[in-house]
Amino acid sequence: AQSVTQLDSHVSVSEGTPVLLRCNYSSSYSPSLFWYVQHPNKGLQLLLKYTSAATLVKGINGFEAEFKKSETSFHLTKPSAHMSDAAEYFCVVSDQILTGGGNKLTFGTGTQLKVEL
Amino acid sequence: EAGVTQSPTHLIKTRGQQATLRCSPISGHTSVYWYQQALGLGLQFLLWYDEGEERNRGNFPPRFSGRQFPNYSSELNVNALELEDSALYLCASSLVAVEQYFGPGTRLTVT
Structure with a gap:
């Protein structure tokens, strides 16, 4: 069974400082991992994905994440936060093929990122 | 390229009624997934x-159902609505x- 733990429900940073959002996963197989962002009253936007290629994954808006199998982690980072980064971030794992071939996504509980001036 | 679209944006119903939600996938995509994001x-x-x-x-429960049309758009139906069905439904x-x-x-x- 697959699961995701986002270690912080809220993170607050100052604009221009680094961002670290932590995620640990549990998976029976070689997982695919994703980070999605959700701005208020909006849908989910894919930030980046790991699908067993390079362990350091670069995404949109300057975000990146590193897959560490030994630590079962997939933390999201950004060198310098911007006010527009304030949103909720979801770490997502997919290793379960649904009957019929689809992919089941399991979502973490989300981390609310606040960016202060 | 147009993204996934959903309608309506907001829907207000009374307990016991039925709700119908619609989704149009990205052109060329054949799979549609529905998720509930409840508080x-x-x-x-x-x-x-x-x-x-x-x-x-x-x-x-089975009162959550839907279908997918030949153009791959999809409809989610929720029958006999309950208060706890209040949520954001994502396609x-x-x-x-x-x-x-x-x-x-x-x-x-x-x-």
């Missing part, structure tokens, strides 16, 4: 449609890759 419960997988067929469903589309692309959601409020 305090996170994002839960509801249903998966592919090539016009329901392929899998999450742990939801996602996918082709053969693992990632899913989400629409903006429909906010369903049951009073």
